[in-house]
Amino acid sequence: MPPFRKTIILLIDALRYDFALYNASLKDDDTLPYQNKMPVFGEIVKQHPHQALLSPFMADAPTTTMQRLKGLTTGSLPTFIDASLNFASEEIEEDNIIDQLVRHGRRVTILGDDTWGGLFPGRFSRSHLYSSFNVMDLHTVDRGVLSHLGEEMGRGDWEVIVAHFLGVDHCGHRYGPNHPQMATKLAQMNEAVLQVIAGMDNDTLLLVLGDHGMTQTGDHGGDSREEVEAALFVYSPALHLPSPPVHTLPVAQVDLVPTLALSLGVPVPFSSLGKVMEDVLVTAGMSAEEAEKQRHLGLHLNVQQVKRYLTAYRELGNSYPQDLWHKLELLEGKALEKSSVGGQRTAFSEYLTLAKLMCEEIWARFDVQEMLSGLCLMLSVLLMAGLLIHSSALTDIKTHIIKRLLILTVVVNLLFALSLSFGFVIFGYAANVLILLWMYAHRQHLTVSQLDFKAIDCIPLLLVSFLLLGSFSNSFVVVENYVVAFILLSCITLYLLLLMLEIVSKKLSSGKMLKVFGNAFSVTCGTGWAAAVVCVRCSGWFWRCREEQHWCLPGQAQVPLSGLPQHLHNWRYFTSVLPLALAVWLPRRWLLLCGNLNGSRVGVVLARTVPVACSVLVAVWWAIQAVMAAHNLDLWGHVIPPRVIYAATAVHVAVLACVPLLIYELPPAASRKSQPLVSDNPSTLIPHLYKSLMEKYRTQNSKGPTIPIVYGLATGLSASMVAVLMVVVVVVVLVAGDGLSGAVLLLVLVAAASLLLQALWKLKTCHNLKELARPGWSAACLWFTLSIHGFYLTGHQPTFPALHWSAAFVGVEGAQSVGNWAPALLVGLNTYSSYLLLGLALPLVVVAPLALSVVFPSLRGSRLEGDEISRGEFLLVEEPDMLRESLMSTALSYIFLQAAKVFCTSLAAFVLRRHLMLWKIFAPHFIFEAVGLIVTLLSVLAGLGFTLRVQAALASWGERLVKAA
Amino acid sequence: MFEQTGPHATNLLVLKNILCLVFGVGVLWTIVLSGYELASSLYSLRAYSLLVVLLEGVCRYLTPASSSEISAIAKAKTKKHSKIFETFLVVLLSVCSVIGTHVVVVLFGAYVIENIEATFTLSLLVASLAFIRPLITLGRSAVINLLERQNIESEVKSFAVLVATWAGAFPIPLDWDRPWQVWPLTCSIGAILGELGASVYFLSVLWSKGGTQWKNKAR
Secondary structure (H helix, E strand, O other): OOOOOEEEEEEEOOOEHHHHOOOOOOOOOOOOOOOOOOHHHHHHHHHOOOOEEEEEEEOOOOOOHHHHHHHHHHOOOOOOOOOOOOOOOOOOOOOOHHHHHHHOOOOEEEEEEOHHHHHOOOOOOEEEEEOOOOOOOOOHHHHHHHHHHHHHHHOOOOOEEEEEEOHHHHHHHHHOOOOHHHHHHHHHHHHHHHHHHHOOOOOEEEEEEOOOOOOOOOOOOOOOHHHHEEEEEEEOOOEOOOOOOOOOOOEEHHHHHHHHHHHHOOOOOOOOOOOOOHHHHOEOOOOHHHHHHHHHHHHHHHHHHHHHHHHHHHHOOOOOOHHHHHHHHHHHHHHHHOOOHHHHHHHHHHHHHHHHHHHHHHOOOOOHHHHHHHHHHHHHHHHHHHHHHHEHHHHOOOHHHHHHHHHHHHHHHHHHHHHHHHOHHHHHHHHHHHHHHHHHHOHHHHOEOOOOOOHHHHHHHHHHHHHHHHHHOHHHHHOHHHHHHHHHHHHHHHHHHHHHHHHHHHOOOOOOHHHHHOOHHHHHHHHHHHHHHHHHHHHHHHOOOOOOOOOOOOOHHHOOHHHOOHHHHHHHHHHHHHHHHHHHHHHHHHHHHHOOOOOOOHHHHHHHHHHHHHHHHHHHHHHHHHHHHHHOOOOOOOOHHHHHHHHHHHHHHHHHHHOOOOOEEEOOHHHHOOOOOOOOOOOOOOOOHHHHHHHHHHHHOOOOOOOOEEEOOOOHHHHHHHHHHHHHHHHHHHHHOHHHHHHHHHHHHHHHHHHHHHHHHHHHHOOOHHHHOOOHHHHHHHHHHHHHHHHHHOOOOOOHHHOOHHHHHOOOOOHHHHOOHHHHHHHHHHHOHHHHHHHHOHHHHHHHHHHHHHHOHHHOOOOOOHHHHOOOOHHHHHOHHHHHHHHHHHHHHHHHHHHHHHHHHHHHHHHOOOOOOHHHHHHHHHHHHHHHHHHHHHHHHHHHHHHHHHHHHHHHHHHHHHHHO | OHHHOOHHHHHHHHHHHHHHHHHHHHHHHHHHHOOOOHHHHHHHHHHHHHHHHHHHHHHHHHOOOOHHHHHHHHHHHHOOOOHHHHHHHHHHHHHHHHHHHHHHHHHOOOOOOOOHHHHHHHHHHHHHHHHHHHHHHHOOOHHHHHHHOOOHHHHHHHHHHHHHHHHOOOOOOOOOOOHHHOOOHHHHHHHHHHHHHHHHHHHHHHHHHHHHHHHHHHO
């Protein structure tokens, strides 16, 4: 027989303990607006000391309403990311008190905040929910609740009523606690409590509670005393509490769940860590012995439940601090040994307290010291990277410095391993000191040699720093997709403007529009700009809406084909296949144009076949998926196409890494006569390199007859990279799903247009190869902005509900057979596809001007000697130092910007850790950026390694050629 | 530039810039007084654009032919273009510049169909401040002249207006819920502020020039 039949829970959002406390010593005139406005609690406790209780109700940070509601209903402690199995919906999937009540036939009525509807859809027998979105609105929710509360209490069809008032919280956000509005609001709440008490039955338990408090400015979210200390008021005419203690003990918020469960006679939810308030289980009719027994029973059930949870948690492979766990086991044994009921009771309560303590220890909390040391470490690494980019250490590569840098990296990472036993704070500062010492020791190499920032470098850097500063403002983070697109457009337009200035300044006062802007160069500039800008603007079709973007209408691109209505299926299929085909066809066309797909080298054959075959397979796979979904089939082998694609990609990349040359040597003299001449066959254009090679060999050894003719040598460096990227793009499209193939195409197009603009700028302004091969900050900024834009373009948002879980099942049949890593990898690939693609493609930024000047000689500026530059990328093959240097500086600048972004987001999360929106906006933003940085680092390294490998292969090929000649 | 203009032209320039200042402050004042009410603000912005273009036209009519103009006329004569054709071309290019500005504004993120009136008002404002005025003063090859930095007044003003309009987009995302954050008021106010700044700068340049001239005369 449970102690109570019915319960009314009045949840007054942000009801701080001192709002509810009545201080009789204060005069009315001296009170602050929030003091002594709710005298009902004090009066009732005074009148019925055995039936009522008011105590502090301690919340666990984060003290935001959503996290608190989860804590109050599941009884578990908050973890950093609410680690439920499904991020995609708000619905609570853990065992919780509402589910237990419903399962055992109790009817629950809900009034107030509509967050409850999202957390527990379909659980409530009756509900009156109101939007909690507008923080400025103090009254809608409260008035709605009050207008229905009396009526609902009068009905006989409930066992539990939950009424959630929001006015006090909203009043705090809008005005702060020290405002007359707060007094009015609290008085209204006081009235509401009085009315409920007047209308209560004898077997009803009333709980009035706050989910968190507020600071002096009315905010909450952090772990300060003001935010954590809410109020709890318990009252029932049937209650029989022991004589009130002199000093009221605080109650933890997790204790609510077991207390509520046991007082209504339902099982305690599985993951609850609370300790039952055993005194609340005792009703007035019981004898002293019965009461003791009741308390004992409650605690015993509670201990069994907590133990079940802890054991299950441990069996999942988690570990507890050794000493605490040992102590717990001892306590449990002691409790069972004890014969006296009282002794067992104390042991039980100790057990429960200790269990909660232990779990708090291992779950998240803010550690300011560790955060600070981490931030310092990041800052010093950033400083070092910034110095390295501009120092002489890079301009004339000194290998010993790079080697020493490597040693430093290894030592710092070893320290990281040690930190597991010594704590992160010491590690952070030690590593920091090491890095600073290293920098001091190498100060003569790290001196910044020349700092010539031009407009083309400064303005993009300024724009990017706007973007970085935006991390500190929640509104800018919420609309970051718009901000990034705007900044990307500005960067691209800046290129166009400066190019136009450059063009005009060379043709002074010719006056005629057509003469100045009618040549191939200007037209290419304009076309490149227009293509880039239109592509960026069109990316809006693929953006995903954040929860906070209330104006945003979700597009169709996020819905997979099978989720669309029948009549759209064909349309969607073809609009997905077309971008895929274009994304493969355009690079292929480029390679053909450069003459890199001739002959029968292994790499050439692969580059000709694999991307096309893979894209056909993707189209086939989409068709299979659509058929399966439409007819509810489970075809055998439907996972084969994706797996074949993965395998083919792996083989393709591996083979190209081993034999990366995509060139074709024409068989010498004798057979050459039968070959058609260049001019006869313009479709297979032989790059101009062949002429220069001819001349070179003619001047070097004027023997004459054996002049090698080579197709595609001028783009030999980038061609292999393009061939690899083609296949990676296909895989990315596969994982992104049919709706987003257009987005991937747009990303490829914007990247190509940016490369074009950057190359044109370089060709227009550079005087020598050294300048040409050094892209500088502007290119890094453009590429960085583009990578973030790509993240949003491919339908992502830095929030956990926005992850594309469907990607986990591309080519994976059942999650059990392969473990968790494959689905996790696929979701990661889907989420960070743009970081991966742009990181891999980074070397193209360096070589693009050279490739472009060879393939389209009309774009070549007059400043560069024509003969020299017609050898294209082979120039860099012959100057490995220059290639390495420019690759290094480009990669460093790009990584520097990405790391600066991570630093800003983490600094924002640190500074704003008390912010209302920390858990919704800043913390996820930081996590997404941090993982993105890791992806960037890996992909940039892979791209660099691959390019250097191609360079080595080309160089050794060239040596062989020279020897043969 | 300045050396070639006579005192009459300089006076006209000063007068024009002071009028520009007055108009700019006036339109800002109207917008603020209306409490940033959208419809009336858009109306006053359009009126302001028209007024500015008219002012420029009147000034052009009153100014004696300057060097660039002389060359333009000479060219026109050699190529046998009538003055009417030249005017027609300028009008055509002005319309094109409004449409072009509108397209660029949309490309930079304005809605295509929603708020089209607001977007078009902004394009009208920016185009008339940054493109139509130079077209009136410099003739049809105004864009080239601007990029060649031949006419400092037009160039400074055009660039200031464009950059200020662009910068006016930054306050839009902030969640302050102020009435002036409504599209396109931030950008329009930015454009007018840019224009005001450029006018003040230009007046100060004229002032210092005038000062030296006066001193020279005194000697």
